[in-house]
Amino acid sequence: MTAPTVTTTPAPQGAGSPQRSWGDRAAKLWHRMTTPSTLPLMGTLVTLILMLVIGQMRYSTERRDFVSIKLFSNLFVDNSYLLVLAVGMTFVILTGGIDLSVGAVVALVGLVIATLLPTGLPLVIVLPLAVGIGSLFGFMIGVMVHYFSIQPFIASLAAMFLARGLANVVSVQSVGIDHDGFSALAGWSLKFGEGRDIWKINSSMLVAVAVLAVAYLLLHHTRFGRTVYGVGVGDRGNAIQLMGLNAGRTTLWVYVISGTCAGISGVLFAFYTKSGFNLTGIGMELDAIAAVVIGGTVLTGGAGYVLGTFLGVTVYGLIQVMIAREGLDSWWTKVFIGVVLLAFVLLQRAIARKKVR
């Protein structure tokens, strides 16, 4: 199916053999880009580019371009916690599940850090412990889903209530974090550039990128990753069985991964706000789900890319930036996220219909 279908696109003038091969390659790439499985990702990319172009035209001044490294640097200073959350959520959604507990876990983790640090426990114990709390919640959801066949929605809803309730038990007030080591870690950054164009890479961004890299390797280069996709196909594991993979406890593990990511995200959020508060992260799980969906992962599971999630978070952050630049109230963000979500869902739907035919 390679040659005949592809060469229908006429090669540009000068049909010499090297040019044609280039044309072929371009056509092949085009073909690959427009297959149903990558089309949502392309949609995300197009949206991103479109937003950047609009932003560049509207907000650039004589002195400074809107699209700059500084823009992306600021964007990920503000959203690195969301990226980690969304990466974890991608695993769960790929298996056709959902994890509603992550926002509440972020709040609980932040509060635990804020209350444990003043007791004099060293940072090397507190931070892993905080991440461990996330893993524990993930494990709990996983056990309920895997061993008791409770629907992921309800199991994670229960975990959400549990985490939120525990956070309320810890404290109902905002607890500031005043700890030298913690502040040093949160405030650490590499600075580049000069004057007003200064941009930085901080510790949260490094952590987020590391999580993204690990997730990418895990999902696209291991048996486990294949199995995650296989479980999401939803034919009771027949397909993966035929591939010689064993579903086993994959369902359990994806929730542990998501919970761990929520734990890490809680730490990053504490870095960001330098405090713990029991009401943080209400609706954060939906932001994460929205970012995953905008990133081209299908909610029924089985298809999607973790790098798409990265693009999804970028689109999400860019919407926030542009709303702020327009001087609109922050709740407009919600309306716009809703509109973008609608557009992407319609796109996914159109693609799915095409696939069936």
Next chain:
Amino acid sequence: MTTSPVQRIVGAVWHHRLFWPVVALIVLLLACQINSPGFLSIDVRNGALFGQPIDILRTAATPLLLALGMALVIATAGIDLSVGAVMAISLAVSLTYLQGSASAGEVPTVMAAVALGIGVALLCGMFNGFLVSVLGIQPFIATMILMVAGRGIAMLITQAQITTVTSAPFKFIGSGSVFGLPTPVVIAAVVFVIVAVIVRRTALGMMLESIGINREASRLAGVNSRGITWFAYALAGVLAGLAGIVYGAPTMAADANNIGLMKEMDAIMCVVLGGTLLSGGKFYLSGTVIGALILTTIERAVIIFHLPSQITPLFKAIVIIAVCIAQSPELRTWLHKAGGRMRTKTPPSAPSTTASTSSADDPRKEVAVS
């Protein structure tokens, strides 16, 4: 093996789907009664009933209204996450209309305001239904759009302020009483009866269930699955609008940010506690009522036990986990196996371990069987 009638009745009660939810409700109520004697007493003042049980009923009206619509949506294997946002929108519309009108204290104006609020809620439900039934978008994501955007829309309507009005008839909807019962209870009861009659005295309920079990098969069998699914979402929207008005009427303040926040979760919890599976198919309206009562009783119990009200989510979590695990087929088969082995007199330690590992090995198989 012969079974006596008593055994049969006990068996029927034990295996009844509402057994665990009702037990949970009774335990909660008794715990409250033991903690504060007189909890369950009701007295009559000024021709109206007063007391904690009545108050629980009054508070349960809002989640029940939401949950009735939700139950029908869940029966079609769907979900409606937007109900909380729709509550905020409908209350915002009603109160903004009242605020703008000169005769806010008169009954016709209030009726117009309520009709307007519910009308907008109907539009919201129609939008959800359109996305789900016509465009075929997954319900979770389709209704999430309105959940995310809806609160922004409510903020637009109220101009990001807390709209407050003074209107006696409007307040009556939330805190008045009819025949001695609080108005919300009467409204919820009437809605329950109407929904139950529509759904159970016609073929509609069966059609909803058939759509939830197999949409394609029911379509081929001649069920108008598109129209019926659309109807379910529209009804859920209307009931959410009504719930918003009932919920906001006592304070007569439309706080678009907080009205109905997380109420969709409460509504889904009511439905699930009532024995309806989120995967669709069979749904139970009476179970939903029990679910709404359990939810409200938990909230009340936290106050009765003098616990800080922020702990409520913790108790909700415990009850959800307990009821879901008690209802899960895995546990029942496990208990059954463990019980069976006990009777055949194997050493008591052995059966539990073997049974647990065997159920751990193939949970999917057992789901398929059940």
